[in-house]
Amino acid sequence: MLPEPHRLHRSADFTRAVRQGRRMGRHDLVVHAYARDDASCVGVGEPRFGLIVSKAVGPAVTRHRVARRLRHICSEILLEVPETCDVVIRALPGSANLSSKDLQRQVRSGLKKLGYLGAVRDARS
Incomplete structure (x- = not known):
């Protein structure tokens, strides 16, 4: 489960990441990343993630399985x-047929090419 402070909730945050951020398309998903620098933005200091899994991916059971894996x-x-960093991952229809390992490889690849996947930070308490 993704902890609460690390989730994108507001539509405006999703829109900002998708429209103003950088994008890297992979075969079965698209990774959008936006570097927040505004101190007035809620959640500054924590990376946040959002998912877009549309009906094109498949029926509800399939969409939820893809979302859980992501x-x-x-x-x-x-x-x-x-x-x-705000990251939005848009699942494409092919993501329904991938294993978790393949999904992870594509997410990591997209973030790495965007320059948003770096060295491991110290865990905060």
Whole structure:
């Protein structure tokens, strides 16, 4: 499960990450990343993740399975993403047929090419 401070909730945050951030397309998903620098932005100091899994991915059971896998991947890479980064992952229809390992490889690849996947930070208490 992805901890509450690390989730994107507001539509404006999703829109900002998708429209103003950088984008890297992979075969079965698109990774959008936006570096927050505004001190008035809620949640500054914590990387935040959002998921977009549309009906094109498949029926509800399939969409929820893909979303669970992506949330788990986000929680694993949490300490490797910069603290002021908003990441939105858009699942494409092919993501329904991938294993968790393949999804993780594509997420990591997209973030790495964008320059948002770096060294592991110290865990905060």
